[in-house]
Amino acid sequence: MSVFFLSVTLRPKFPQVYVGDDVTLICNRKGGSKPTRWFFNGASQTHEDYLMLLTAVTPNNNGVYECEQDGTKSEPYALTVLNLEPHAQLSPSVGGAVMTIGDGRNLMLQVDDDLKDWSCFVLMGVSTYRLALDVDEKMKRAVIFAELKEAKRATFWCKKKKVDLRSNAVTLKKTERMVMLVPPVIPALQGESVALRCVVWGGPELEKAVFYKDKTPIQSSAEDTYTITNATQSDNGNYSCHATYRFSHISFVGAQKEEDSDAQELKVIDGPPAAVISASTNGLQCSCPHCPANCTSYHWYHTLFNDTHTRRKLPENDAFIIIEDEGLYKCRMDCGKGFSRFSNVYSYKVFYAMLFCVVFIKHF
Template structure:
């Protein structure tokens, strides 16, 4: 059988794969054939499905991917993960990575330029669909409505029309259970805090939440949140929770109920290098000690105190700026194929910083 009918393809069809992306590799054979044998850098993998999901990829996933079906072998597919961030940011307006069946939520797109030139998509299984994008030009933001319908998981992203520029990807997962373990909708970064929430559908009074990692009890709390203060690779694993709750807002005598969540995977990654702001009064300096040499200019941003989605790119593009307007300031380095992580927010309140 001709090898030309067998190929490895990437979903979503990203021109560049960035650290933290969820991607699926598909062994695409006309008519299909199982089992599928996968090889990474020539080494046979235990995975036998025709599609291979890679969660929160890092440069450790770099390599040559091949697949075999019915004695036929694909051409090699090179996967390269850039340790940078894409141009635009997509993030949930509320909530984390898990939704109940039939639920939906808004994802907010922020980019440096005119959002009318952007389009958004969703990957469900191996199929990609276009989504409507509601642009608010005055506020320099756009919103898409994310819903899973019957899909167990879906990946959402946006790209600039006719260009290879895109946003990060957000993966949402569906649960049919009353109790949900909800990790953040963005990748967990090494050294950063990570909050895992135990949530019950319908918002009852949570009396107790018991958290588990890889089926071992790690914490009992009435707060409903398990916080990892500084995430490391040792925090990788499958987390779940057991909730005790009452719908006392419906009835004062509501019966006590209990339930378990699905297990959710947490993967902590190093992430791209981060920019850093240092300040002297209203003079700000942006640096990025661990950025690659390909990083050239600087991008500066101003955000209003009362609205995190009003971020506006400033015209300055060197390492120093002088600020006059109140608000939050951040910066990042432009590294050609991508960007450094945003710096910490620097809070400026007129004559004095907070």
């Protein structure tokens, strides 16, 4: 008689799960079947698929997960979400979280150290693939090309070999429609501004956009963006848009068209504690009032005005630094397994006074 063992596994297989990650729990067993019952901290859940997608996780997702198929219950799986940010940053050079069929975009990786030991991956469904990483050591950044192929959604991330250091995870989603409601790729954070764009493939002239939250209209205008200026959890919901447009750049008498976008989930979360920069007469001070006690050192960063995609880590690790070079400055606190959020950006520009010498010529 065969004995089947049921287990809950995590994908992507992260060494640490950070707040804002999208992760999937898989109830898997040879010979297993659907429907699947899920339990969270002993309470039965309504979800019945063998895959359980958890989007923009927070410490509220911490706990024990179990699944059951054909009367067989899995061993418990404990999920722990760190209320910190990971060591490296992965972000799109342009664009948001939604792409059309066949589209792709570059994701840029920024790390504090050298890039030679970093690798990048993508999770599509339950399968993980390694991606080519184009490294520019001089600019201290690297790029991967992100595409979805046949997948409806995919999660991209990078990690350093032989150590448990990784970037944030970026999830991209596919739409088959001409009109897209495009949220940012990073999670929406409490108290911050969130822009939702209504984009039409091919760049036609947008005449009107109607935005909806949970199928209820919330804004109608000629603007292509709906902005939430101070996001709270009351803004959570499924957003979509209806666009009226015409391809006037192809034909002056181009026909007016209308179409709806897919609905996209917006989830506002409390992010990790944020560092704060304050300025004095000759330097900058970094602090983090809400950081835990194990956040003991400071990381400072400098970015040039003419290249905002290149970030240089400064050698200083104290709370106070003296600045001389023009550019953009920010800081964060090192908390061991992760970091605080980056501080506000401080812009430092040197103004040079022009001296004029006036010569008076006396005629005799």
